[in-house]
Each structure stands twice: as structure tokens, then as C-alpha cells.
Amino acid sequence: MSEKLLVRRAAVLGAGVMGAQIAAHLTNAGVDTVLFDLAAKDGPADGVVLKAIANLGKLSPAPLASKALASAITPANYDTGLDQLKGCDLIIEAIAERMDWKQDLYRKIAPFVADHAVLASNTSGLGINALADVLPEQLRHRFCGVHFFNPPRYMHLAELIPASTTDASVLEGLETFLTTQLGKGVVYARDTPNFIGNRIGVFSILATIHHTREAGLGFDEVDALTGPLVGRPKSATYRTSDVVGLDTMAHVIRTMADTLPQDPWHRHFQSPEWLQALIGKGALGQKAGAGIFRKAGKDIMVLDLETQDYRLADRKAADEVAGILKTKHPAEKFGKLRESQHPQAQFLWAVFRDLFHYSAYHLADIAETARDVDLAIRWGYGWSLGPFETWQAAGWKQVAQWIADDIAAGKAMSDAPLPAWVLDGRDGVHSAEGSYSPARDTVVPRSTLPVYQRQRFPDPVLGETFDAGTTVFENDGVRMWHDGDGIAVVSFKTKMHTVSDQVLDGLQEAVAIAERDFQGLVIWQPKEPFSAGADLTGALGLLQAGKVDAFEAMVANFQATSQRIKYALVPVVAAVRGLALGGGCEFQMHSARTVAHLESYIGLVEAGVGLLPAGGGLKELAVRASQAAGPGGDVFAELKKTFETVAMAKVSTSAFEAKELGLLRADDRIVFHAHELLHVAKAEARALAEAGYRPPMPARRIQAAGDVGISTFRMLLVNMLEGRFISAYDDEIATRIATVLSGGDIDRGALVDEDWLLALERRHFVELAQQEKTQARIGHMLKTGKPLRN
Structure with a gap:
């Protein structure tokens, strides 16, 4: 032990x-x-x-x-x-x-x-x-x-x-x-210079620099080729170098040159002249305001080596090459890249070839297994597949043969031979049993350290699959499953885990099944985000077709789903990571407890699309304010804490901030490892069940801030409107939010129940949704992904 x-x-x-x-x-x-x-x-x-x-x-x-x-x-x-x-x-x-x-x-x-x-x-x-x-x-x-x-x-x-x-x-x-x-x-990692991530990652950048020059391509052109098109971050190669800092880049390259004199690629471990020239001028990248790229007004400019000056960064991946990169099957894709005579395709094949060659040659000295190299590159550089996974997916034997042919023909960056294990007839380095270790000449399974028992679904490498559990119920919106441990899990099947009619109906069904057959229910998604909110496309369609009744019924069903979660007879625990916006935020607000990953970006963002939260979110904030104020207390003071959060459509930048914004509760849990989220959420559900869980009693005596609350909020808004911090339409939306939070135009201190607040939410939501400006905001968000200020 x-x-x-x-x-x-x-x-x-x-x-x-x-x-x-x-x-x-x-x-x-x-x-x-x-x-x-x-x-x-x-x-x-x-x-x-x-x-x-x-x-x-x-x-x-x-x-x-x-x-x-x-x-x-x-x-x-x-x-x-x-x-x-x-x-x-x-x-x-x-x-x-x-x-x-x-x-x-x-x-x-x-x-x-x-x-x-x-x-x-x-x-x-x-x-x-x-x-x-x-x-x-x-x-x-x-x-x-x-x-x-x-x-x-x-x-x-x-x-x-x-x-x-x-x-x-x-x-x-x-x-x-x-x-x-x-x-x-x-x-x-083994004790070798730059360890694994930077040893392979920086070599990949050096190979890219070398082949950029050989192929005569522009820096912007290369970034268009080496970003999302090949499963890497948008910042690609040269933009990443600017972000890291060109001086830092040069330092790491110099470390490689100084500490790896025996490396067969050693002659390539030097900063190109243009890099040294930029550093000499103090153009160190993003921190200095200029590097390989710089901004001029709204334009992005890029260094052009031919003219020794900046030009507009407008070169893209050629249609022919973009077409090859969209090929579904990796083996076919690599075959086409190698055959194509287009300089961009030749460039990409060369960069991959030299990366594979380098990774295979050095695997034995830098790491125990190929898995360690692939995970280091994915986690440290944000690639969707590591070098060995990419190679194996493309057909190990064929690609190995092509690399050997290129080495023999003098086309590779080094004439070092491929290690014998590469060419021993294998089909790759990863399998269900484990990943290859040259030092042990066998496949090595994942670590059995007890901490990894907390990861029900670890980050898989190619060839690894994990049992998906036993399906209990499934429709077009959700899948409900379990592992035989008494806690059921429900996951959404929609894009970005948005909330559609099928998700609403599926969640209500899942709660009913959990009450009957399980101790608890966890709402968890296998991948981020938790939920980007309501399905706006469907909603906009109903409105534009003039189906207001159907639209209102959808809102009522949304609220009914939130209430079903809140009043379930077994604990419903929301396991949140990534975005939890709008309806996604409201579901976790209604759960018995939320377990949130540190990187949870939670917000009631409806105001940004000209709406207000109507899945029970405002109702829940009013209930919490009344409970916090206590009988005869100052409800307005409590509401004021969250009003701005909702009216300004604020999104937390962490789970801690979500607590400060009043979107998570004080006793909600924060988890640091995304792959442990499900484990902790199930443990919470089980603990609540074991302690004899009962849902909260229906809130029938909610103290309202009423007409005085609304007028006090109006005073805040008038100042913001006059200072031009908000538009007249923002002011209308915020006033409606204030009205719902305050319980409507009734006496201050009057007592209302949840149904009263839900009806208010619904009415204002449906009225806003029919406005031209709101529909323009929704349309703009769907088209551009950015909010419209109108």
C-alpha cells in the first residue's frame, strides 16, 4: 500500500x-x-x-x-x-x-x-x-x-x-x-531534456518551421493547415508560438541544442533567422503586441518573409487540400496527402512523417509507453490525437513503410533508421490490453493506483473502450443507464446537450423510473458541456410559424421538468462541467445538489437573446431570497445580489464564482478532476439517500418584494440607461426580470407560492418571445454565436 x-x-x-x-x-x-x-x-x-x-x-x-x-x-x-x-x-x-x-x-x-x-x-x-x-x-x-x-x-x-x-x-x-x-x-517521464510533452511538441514546431521554408508557404497558410483541420487548437503552430512568447520558444530550442548533442536531428535544433530578428526587435509575440502576427485595427497582419514586412493574414488551406483533410477514413486521407502534388499536401505529409519518425525513434528513451507520449501531447498541447494514435489510425504498417521509403530516399529530416519494433509486423502500439513499451517489449495496461478507480470513464487512447453501463430507458433526447450500484445516470443525446422536447419528456420519465427502481439519479454528460440551454432553433421555429400556444406549452413543460427534479422522492444530483447555460443552469438549481467541476461556466443568459429565465430559474432565486431573508426580513437586499447576475446575463468563470453569483448553493460540491465528477456525484446521491432523503416541502409562503422592489430596481436601471450602459430594450427585459423576481406588482411583503411565480415567468417569457427585437436577437445568436445589442 x-x-x-x-x-x-x-x-x-x-x-x-x-x-x-x-x-x-x-x-x-x-x-x-x-x-x-x-x-x-x-x-x-x-x-x-x-x-x-x-x-x-x-x-x-x-x-x-x-x-x-x-x-x-x-x-x-x-x-x-x-x-x-x-x-x-x-x-x-x-x-x-x-x-x-x-x-x-x-x-x-x-x-x-x-x-x-x-x-x-x-x-x-x-x-x-x-x-x-x-x-x-x-x-x-x-x-x-x-x-x-x-x-x-x-x-x-x-x-x-x-x-x-x-x-x-x-x-x-x-x-x-x-x-x-x-x-x-x-x-x-524519463529524466531526459524537455521530458515528453515539450520534447515531442517542440520538435513538431521545429519540423513545421523547417517544412514551411521548404514548401515556401506563408505563416498564416501553415496555421490554417495545422489547426482544427488536423484536430489541433485554433492557435495552430505560429499563433501558439506568439502566445507562448517567441523568447520562450527560442529558449526551449536552445535547451534542446545544448542538452541533446547526440540527437540525430540536432542540426535542426536552432531558431531560424527570422525568429532571432523578431526577438532582437522586441517583437516577442502576444505579450509585446507583435510577433509573427500583429493586430492593426481590426485586421490581423502576418510577417511575410519575402517582403520582410507585415501583410494581411488572409491565406487559407487550398480547397483541394481541405477536401483531403475532410476525408473520413484516416488511411485514405494519409494516402491522398502523400500522393497529392499540391505544396500544402506535401508539406502536411512531411510534417507528419518527421513527427512519427522522431516519436518512434525516441520513445524508448523518453517514456515507458506510447500511451504516455500520446496523452502528454493531447493534455499539454491540446491535440485531439497524439502522434502514435494518429499513425495507428492511418494504418500502422503502410505509414511505417512510407516513412522508411522517405528515409531511404533522403527526404526525411534525419537518416536515423526506424527502431526494429516499428517494422516487426505489428498493427500499432495501442490495444484494449494496453500500450506498447519498447523497454519491456510488451504492452503495459493502465495504472492500477487506487485513485484511478474514481474515474469511471478515463480519457481513452485509440483502441480503448469502457463499458457503457446497462441502459434502463432511452428516447431521442436522453439515455438513462446504471452500473448496478443503485444510482441511475441520465445523459443528453442532443448537440451541445441542448434541451429539446425529447430531453424534457425523457428527464421526467427518468425521474419516475429512479423513484421506482433506484436510490438516486445523476444528470451527467460524457463530454462537455453540461448543457448550452434550451433548443433555440426549435423555439424560434414555433414562434415564426405563429404557434404561440405550442410555444407556451413548451415553456410550461420546461418548468414542469424543473419542478419534477426538485420534488423527486429520490435525490437528483447534477454533475456539471463546462457550460451550464439557461435551462442547463436551471436544472442544476432545482437538483437536490450540484457537483460542479472547477471549470464550470454557469449562467442564466436568457437576457442576451432578449428573453428571461423561465425554466423556474427566477422562481428559484425568489424562493431562495425569501428563505435567506427570513420572516419579515429584507427580501429586496437578497434579490439585489442576483438581479445583476441575471439582467447582465453574467456567466461564472469558475464553480467558485458561480457560488459568489448565487447560481450554486453554499453546500454544492466542487471537484477538480473532470473524470472524477461522475464518481463524486454518485457518492453524493448515495449519501443523501442513505441519510433518508426527502425532497423540500413545497414553498407556499414566499415573501415578495412586490411593487416597492420593482420601483427600487427601476431606479438602478434608469441610471444604467442614462449612462448608456444598457439599451432601451435591455431596460425592458431587465424590468421584466425585476418584476418576476419581485413577485409582480403586488404589496411588499405579500406571500405568494411557486405556481404564482412560475405563471409570471411564463407570461413575461412568452410576451418577450413574440417581440421582433427578441426574435432578431435569437436569430443573430444562432447565426453568429454572438449576442446582438439592439
Whole structure:
């Protein structure tokens, strides 16, 4: 049994960009964290760290899940604060990439590190064994590398790099902590420069740079080819380099050149002249306002090497090549790329060929299995498939033969031979049994560490499938299933998990079945988002056909579904991740409990399309305000907290912020690992059931803010209208929202019930929906995905 790593307090050494953000993420995860740096030369001794903490609030995307968490980070410096290390269970060093500086720091802190504490270096390319060598004997077995990707809150990958002296139990404890507490995907890397992610990822960028020049293509053209068309992020290759920083790029390339002299591709490990020229001019990419790309007004400009100047970035993938890339079958696609004489197709084949060649050649020295390489690239670089998965999907044997032919013909970037295992007649490296390990010459299954039992559906690599459970009920909108553990799960089948008539009917049926045959019900989606809200296309169709009655019936059915969730006789738990907008937000508001992934973007956004929440969302906010105020209390003060959230269609930027906005409840759970969400939601449902769950009593005495509430909200809105913060139509929508929240034009303090509020919601929703401006807003959102201000 591996030792459990109990982390009550952690320290991060180094308050630079990475260190401060790692400290922020530990704090997000509820870990009491001390952030260290050098003592400031003037002002307070902790000045360097205080400045770094203040800066966290300015970074985008935000490292902190709530701005309020900044005050939880304890600042310290190496001159006066080292005593604080004694109480730390985990210490992460994240100072500049200089071996001598790191070694000096280790010598300095060693006397203050507790006997049980784990020390890890967040280096991206320095040798872990070389760092371990300077540590005192008693620390070496508790030291390893842990490499977070930037930005650490959002990037799923954490590479764990053991030194030859690291205890296995220390690694397992840290792997478990990183997975559940910080929500990371952990991959073990060998102690080689740049580890796995950057070794393969940066090589892919270098190969792209090399073949861009060979094929004479523009940078914008290459980005059009190496983004979503090949299953990679929109920022593709050169845009990504701008975001990372061209100086950082050059540094990583230089590290490869300095530390990998024996690599058969070594002559390619150099920054091209144009990159050095941009850095020389201070055009370092996004942070400097210009790099390979720059903005000129609304136009995106790109560096053109022929003219040595910027031109409009307007080159696309050629129709012929885009057509090849849309080919469904990967084997056919790669065959066509290789045969095509189009320079863009030749370029793509060459980039993939050299990536496959490099990955296969180095697999044995950088990783245990092919799975580790594929997951590192997917989680660290956002590719939909890793290099080995891409190769295997395209037909392993045929592609291997083509690579060998190209090497023989001198077309590849290196003449290094493919390893013998590549050509031993295999069909690939991944199978249901596991993934190939050259070191062991066998397939290795996934880790059996207990933490992975919490992932019912891990992130699969090619060839892996997981049992989908036993179907209980299914229609065109939902599938309800179970694992024989007494808790049923219902998932939506619609695009973006929008709420259609079939979803509404399916949910009501699922609740009825759960009440009869199960202890609880979890609403969970296998992939993000949780739900993008009501099916606007269907709704707009009914309105434009003049079927107002059918439209109103749909709204009533929506409300009935929310109420069915709320008053189910078994606990219904919503497992939210990604977007939970409009109706998606309302369903989780009505559930017995919500279990939300940290990256949950929750909002009642109907105002953005000229509507108001009418799936019971406003009713629920009014009920909560009345309960919070208590008999005879100030309901308006409670309503005011959420009014702006709804009227401005605010969406939370994290599950923590959703609590602050009043869209999640104080006792709703926040989970850090997306693949553990289902496990925790089922555990919550079971715990509620075991405790003798009863639904809440119907709310029949809801205190209304009434006419006084409406007038007070109107005063707020008049100021916003006069200051031109909102349009006249925004004002009308917000007034209707205020009217429903306040319980209508009735006496302040009057008591109403849920049906009264639901009828108000419905009436105002249907009236707004028939307005020309609302229909224009809905149409614009469906067409462009952006809100229209009219």
C-alpha cells in the first residue's frame, strides 16, 4: 500500500509567472500555501511576492478561481521566512531555469525541510538526477520533478519525473494528490531534456518551421493547415508560438541544442533567422503586441518573409487540400496527402512523417509507453490525437513503410533508421490490453493506483473502450443507464446537450423510473458541456410559424421538468462541467445538489437573446431570497445580489464564482478532476439517500418584494440607461426580470407560492418571445454565436 501524501500546507519557491500561478492553483484547491521569493531591496521584505500576488488578478485567463482567494496566499522571502517551510508537507520549486541557482537554493532550504515533506522541482528541461545530487542524503528519496504546463490552472498535463533515488511511495502519493486535489492528468517521464510533452511538441514546431521554408508557404497558410483541420487548437503552430512568447520558444530550442548533442536531428535544433530578428526587435509575440502576427485595427497582419514586412493574414488551406483533410477514413486521407502534388499536401505529409519518425525513434528513451507520449501531447498541447494514435489510425504498417521509403530516399529530416519494433509486423502500439513499451517489449495496461478507480470513464487512447453501463430507458433526447450500484445516470443525446422536447419528456420519465427502481439519479454528460440551454432553433421555429400556444406549452413543460427534479422522492444530483447555460443552469438549481467541476461556466443568459429565465430559474432565486431573508426580513437586499447576475446575463468563470453569483448553493460540491465528477456525484446521491432523503416541502409562503422592489430596481436601471450602459430594450427585459423576481406588482411583503411565480415567468417569457427585437436577437445568436445589442 502506498503512503498517502497528506498536504495540509504547501510552499512554492519562486514567485515568477509559473510559481505564482502554481501557488494560485494550490490555493484554488484549498491548500494553505506559502509563496517565497527573494527579499525585496526596498519597501517591505515580502514586496516581490506581494507584487506577484497582486498581479494574479490581472492575468487572463485568471489563475485564481475567485479573486477573493488572493488574500489566502501567504507571502514569504528566503531571508526571514525559511522557518515557515518546517510546517510544509509539499514544497514545489519554480525558480529560473539555472542549475546553479536551483542547487544554491536547495542547499539553503535543506535544514528547514520536514522529514516527511516532498520536494519537487517544476523544471521544464533541467536534469532531475543532477538536481538530486546536491540534496542532503535524507532528502533525496523524497525529491522528484513535477512539470506543470502553462497556465497551470487550465492545462491538464502534469509530468512526473522520478530521480534514480526517488521512493516509489513518494511518487504514488504525489500522483494521487495531483490527480484528485489539483485535477491533473499525470504522465511519468524519463529524466531526459524537455521530458515528453515539450520534447515531442517542440520538435513538431521545429519540423513545421523547417517544412514551411521548404514548401515556401506563408505563416498564416501553415496555421490554417495545422489547426482544427488536423484536430489541433485554433492557435495552430505560429499563433501558439506568439502566445507562448517567441523568447520562450527560442529558449526551449536552445535547451534542446545544448542538452541533446547526440540527437540525430540536432542540426535542426536552432531558431531560424527570422525568429532571432523578431526577438532582437522586441517583437516577442502576444505579450509585446507583435510577433509573427500583429493586430492593426481590426485586421490581423502576418510577417511575410519575402517582403520582410507585415501583410494581411488572409491565406487559407487550398480547397483541394481541405477536401483531403475532410476525408473520413484516416488511411485514405494519409494516402491522398502523400500522393497529392499540391505544396500544402506535401508539406502536411512531411510534417507528419518527421513527427512519427522522431516519436518512434525516441520513445524508448523518453517514456515507458506510447500511451504516455500520446496523452502528454493531447493534455499539454491540446491535440485531439497524439502522434502514435494518429499513425495507428492511418494504418500502422503502410505509414511505417512510407516513412522508411522517405528515409531511404533522403527526404526525411534525419537518416536515423526506424527502431526494429516499428517494422516487426505489428498493427500499432495501442490495444484494449494496453500500450506498447519498447523497454519491456510488451504492452503495459493502465495504472492500477487506487485513485484511478474514481474515474469511471478515463480519457481513452485509440483502441480503448469502457463499458457503457446497462441502459434502463432511452428516447431521442436522453439515455438513462446504471452500473448496478443503485444510482441511475441520465445523459443528453442532443448537440451541445441542448434541451429539446425529447430531453424534457425523457428527464421526467427518468425521474419516475429512479423513484421506482433506484436510490438516486445523476444528470451527467460524457463530454462537455453540461448543457448550452434550451433548443433555440426549435423555439424560434414555433414562434415564426405563429404557434404561440405550442410555444407556451413548451415553456410550461420546461418548468414542469424543473419542478419534477426538485420534488423527486429520490435525490437528483447534477454533475456539471463546462457550460451550464439557461435551462442547463436551471436544472442544476432545482437538483437536490450540484457537483460542479472547477471549470464550470454557469449562467442564466436568457437576457442576451432578449428573453428571461423561465425554466423556474427566477422562481428559484425568489424562493431562495425569501428563505435567506427570513420572516419579515429584507427580501429586496437578497434579490439585489442576483438581479445583476441575471439582467447582465453574467456567466461564472469558475464553480467558485458561480457560488459568489448565487447560481450554486453554499453546500454544492466542487471537484477538480473532470473524470472524477461522475464518481463524486454518485457518492453524493448515495449519501443523501442513505441519510433518508426527502425532497423540500413545497414553498407556499414566499415573501415578495412586490411593487416597492420593482420601483427600487427601476431606479438602478434608469441610471444604467442614462449612462448608456444598457439599451432601451435591455431596460425592458431587465424590468421584466425585476418584476418576476419581485413577485409582480403586488404589496411588499405579500406571500405568494411557486405556481404564482412560475405563471409570471411564463407570461413575461412568452410576451418577450413574440417581440421582433427578441426574435432578431435569437436569430443573430444562432447565426453568429454572438449576442446582438439592439
